[in-house]
Amino acid sequence: xxxxxxxxxxxxxxxxxxxxxxxxxxxxxxxxxxxxxxxxxxxxxxxxxxxxxxxxxxxxxxxxxxxxxxxxxxxxxxxxxxxxxxxxxxxxxxxxxxxxxxxxxxxxxxxxxxxxxxxxxxxxxxxxxxxxxxxxxxxxxxxxxxxxxxxxxxxxxxxxxxxxxxxxxxxxxxxxxxxxxxxxxxxxxxxxxxxxxxxxxxxxxxxxxxxxxxxxxxxxxxxxxxxxxxxxxxxxxxxxxxxxxxxxxxxxxxxxxxxxxxxxxxxxxxxxxxxxxxxxxxxxxxxxx
Amino acid sequence: xxxxxxxxxxxxxxxxxxxxxxxxxxxxxxxxxxxxxxxxxxxxxxxxxxxxxxxxxxxxxxxxxxxxxxxxxxxxxxxxxxxxxxxxxxxxxxxxxxxxxxxxxxxxxxxxxxxxxxxxxxxxxxxxxxxxxxxxxxxxxxxxxxxxxxxxxxxxxxxxxxxxxxxxxxxxxxxxxxxxxxxxxxxxxxxxxxxxxxxxxxxxxxxxxxxxxxxxxxxxxxxxxxxxxxxxxxxxxxxxxxxxxxxxxxxxxxxxxxxxxxxxxxxxxxxxxxxxxxxxxxxxxxxxxxxxxxxxxxxxxxxxxxxxxxxxxxxxxxxxxxxxxxxxxxxxxxxxxxxxxxxxxxxxxxxxxxxxxxxxxxxxxxxxxxxxxxxxxxxxxxxxxxxxxxxxxxxxxxxxx
Numbered sequence: 001x002x003x004x005x006x007x008x009x010x011x012x013x014x015x016x017x018x019x020x021x022x023x024x025x026x027x028x029x030x031x032x033x034x035x036x037x038x039x040x041x042x043x044x045x046x047x048x049x050x051x052x053x054x055x056x057x058x059x060x061x062x063x064x065x066x067x068x069x070x071x072x073x074x075x076x077x078x079x080x081x082x083x084x085x086x087x088x089x090x091x092x093x094x095x096x097x098x099x100x101x102x103x104x105x106x107x108x109x110x111x112x113x114x115x116x117x118x119x120x121x122x123x124x125x126x127x128x129x130x131x132x133x134x135x136x137x138x139x140x141x142x143x144x145x146x147x148x149x150x151x152x153x154x155x156x157x158x159x160x161x162x163x164x165x166x167x168x169x170x171x172x173x174x175x176x177x178x179x180x181x182x183x184x185x186x187x188x189x190x191x192x193x194x195x196x197x198x199x200x201x202x203x204x205x206x207x208x209x210x211x212x213x214x215x216x217x218x219x220x221x222x223x224x225x226x227x228x229x230x231x232x233x234x235x236x237x238x239x240x241x242x243x244x245x246x247x248x249x250x251x252x253x254x255x256x257x258x259x260x261x262x263x264x265x266x267x268x269x270x271x272x273x274x275x276x277x278x279x280x281x282x283x284x285x286x287x288x289x
Numbered sequence: 290x291x292x293x294x295x296x297x298x299x300x301x302x303x304x305x306x307x308x309x310x311x312x313x314x315x316x317x318x319x320x321x322x323x324x325x326x327x328x329x330x331x332x333x334x335x336x337x338x339x340x341x342x343x344x345x346x347x348x349x350x351x352x353x354x355x356x357x358x359x360x361x362x363x364x365x366x367x368x369x370x371x372x373x374x375x376x377x378x379x380x381x382x383x384x385x386x387x388x389x390x391x392x393x394x395x396x397x398x399x400x401x402x403x404x405x406x407x408x409x410x411x412x413x414x415x416x417x418x419x420x421x422x423x424x425x426x427x428x429x430x431x432x433x434x435x436x437x438x439x440x441x442x443x444x445x446x447x448x449x450x451x452x453x454x455x456x457x458x459x460x461x462x463x464x465x466x467x468x469x470x471x472x473x474x475x476x477x478x479x480x481x482x483x484x485x486x487x488x489x490x491x492x493x494x495x496x497x498x499x500x501x502x503x504x505x506x507x508x509x510x511x512x513x514x515x516x517x518x519x520x521x522x523x524x525x526x527x528x529x530x531x532x533x534x535x536x537x538x539x540x541x542x543x544x545x546x547x548x549x550x551x552x553x554x555x556x557x558x559x560x561x562x563x564x565x566x567x568x569x570x571x572x573x574x575x576x577x578x579x580x581x582x583x584x585x586x587x588x589x590x591x592x593x594x595x596x597x598x599x600x601x602x603x604x605x606x607x608x609x610x611x612x613x614x615x616x617x618x619x620x621x622x623x624x625x626x627x628x629x630x631x632x633x634x635x636x637x638x639x640x641x642x643x644x645x646x647x648x649x650x651x652x653x654x655x656x657x658x659x660x661x662x663x664x665x666x667x668x669x670x671x672x673x674x675x676x677x678x679x680x681x682x683x684x685x686x687x688x689x690x
Contacts, residue, residue, distance in 0.1 A: 003511065010505070010507035013505075014504070014505045014507065017505075041604070044616075053397075114560070115341040116559070116563070117527065117528050117531045118563050119535060119564070127539070136512050138539035138541075139542060189681055209535070210532070210535075211504055211528075212530050212535070212563060214527075215341055216338070217528070220504065224504070251505070253508070255503075255505075255508040255509060256512065259498055260471060260498045262499060262567065
């Protein structure tokens with residue numbers, strides 16, 4: 001029983017990481033209908049920045065905002081060129097563009113940060129452990145769960161309950177009408193993309209303690225994030241939360257029950273889920289360009 | 290960074306330039322070239338994909354040896370051409386065909402991925418090119434051995450079986466749990482460990498496997514914590530190793546359960562710098578150690594360029610160069626009579642950074658001293674693989690075994 005409880009905590013902490021990485025991707029996808037395959041690069045940039053930041057002896061807690069700022073800045077640059085010109089294009093064009101961008105970013109990061117595997121030293125407060133019924137569970141993972149819950153909740157609140165969120169959703173639904181209100185929708189969309197990139201960087205900084213940072217991680221994270229977003233239901237916020245929990249629990253418990261077939265079992269479960277509910281767990285009202 | 294402090298890492302452009310020049314030369318009538326033609330050594334390694342850092346180390350190790358030799362061996366200038374296999378067998382084969390056919394290399398070397406090594410085996414055997422192969426899959430010393438291949442490195446069996454001996458003799462006689470990456474190398478390391486340990490009378494408990502590229506080892510570590518084994522034998526490589534070890538510490542298993550593994554799991558260059566003190570006290574069996582006496586000269590030269598302590602692949606790249614150099618010197622700078630060159634190489638051991646290296650003429654594989662390294666705190670608090678015991682002259686069972 002105690003074993004199962006700790007495994008549930010394990011699953012929750014992994015789900016939190018998936019949620020953090022999935023959020024940025026789902027924000028641009030659901031709000032802007034823009035497929036950004038360079039999202040994994042923002043994540044990796046955040047990880048690298050956190051590693052360098054902590055390695056340089058700067059205050060470790062500020063590594064997380066530093067990851068956010070660095071990735072957001074990269075996002076702001078890329079938004080100006082070339083992303084902006086592709087918002088209205090078909091998904092296939094966006095996929096080609098952003099995949100290309102992700103390859104360029106991967107090479108730039110390998111050049112700038114090296115090819116070695118690097119990982120940050122965690123702040124003292126996060127490197128402890130709590131004993132759950134005699135089994136150890138790291139404090140860092142509790143922190144991840146909390147960070148996932150807080151960021152997820154905060155983002156939901158901003159986008160769903162504030163006028164800023166309403167503005168963004170309106171700009172996506174009908175740009176023309178919002179423009180007639182005297183609002184520059186280009187800036188609104190730019191802000192969303194920057195926020196998404198920043199979230200990618202922040203999750204990279206948070207996740208670096210678990211996944212480390214190295215060339216190739218960008219693709220691994222991107223795939224996990226895509227699975228999360230697709231399984232949960234494209235284009236809905238609650239869907240991403242549901243997807244993160246589903247993928248996190250599936251991957252964790254498949255490792256517990258069938259460790260040798262962990263990936264096969266987990267992804268078979270995902271495939272079955274998509275067959276049963278092609279729209280994802282939380283199927284959105286379809287809005288396809 | 291490693292690369293920046295190293296050597297004219299042949300950029301792709303430079304290699305391409307070399308290639309076009311090379312093919313131009315190759316069209317000239319042969320006699321005109323016989324004398325002054327430089328020796329051409331081709332290397333196939335991974336400069337992209339999952340083994341990028343390892344491939345860069347291998348190339349840097351080889352470059353160090355070539356620089357120490359003044360870029361000339363046995364009186365002939367050496368041209369060193371490097372090709373990237375991206376850790377993909379079909380790409381490795383394509384690059385090998387290019388080095389053999391277009392560049393007309395005198396010898397080939399390299400390879401990180403055993404998949405690429407096994408794929409190259411037929412290519413170089415068919416093309417009859419002397420090849421110094423650094424893959425370590427057991428089959429390379431057994432069914433896939435080839436008269437055209439010399440392997441100046443270990444097989445997985447050498448590390449797995451010595452770890453079984455060490456664990457039985459010094460750590461625990463029962464309740465071993467194994468955990469491994471579920472791919473060829475993981476299966477070999479863990480399988481050979483279990484076989485050697487059982488042969489001595491030990492019993493193996495649970496055996497856990499995870500897919501290559503596992504992001505989260507939490508579930509596995511919780512399972513290990515609840516099993517409370519006497520000792521864990523594990524193998525993970527690269528980023529998996531870093532994650533496993535860091536999480537091993539996060540889950541408070543470090544220091545409570547002895548951890549044993551093959552050397553690559555605790556690689557000095559690739560893994561330990563990223564894991565803090567998580568691996569402190571862990572033990573590994575390895576043909577490489579920065580503290581091995583035979584490696585002292587190499588370690589000094591390697592660090593003189595401002596680099597951190599060398600790991601497996603920088604040392605292996607260097608040793609590969611030493612063995613190629615010995616082969617060329619014994620053959621008077623010409624490998625075209627490979628039969629004789631090979632015999633001369635196998636006649637007497639070569640002094641290398643892995644120690645005195647005799648070869649097993651049955652399979653062209655090195656007979657190696659296998660060190661038992663304990664991860665200890667070295668100068669400046671860095672983790673260092675420190676030799677605590679050496680199993681001398683370990684030889685793979687070979688084709689008959």
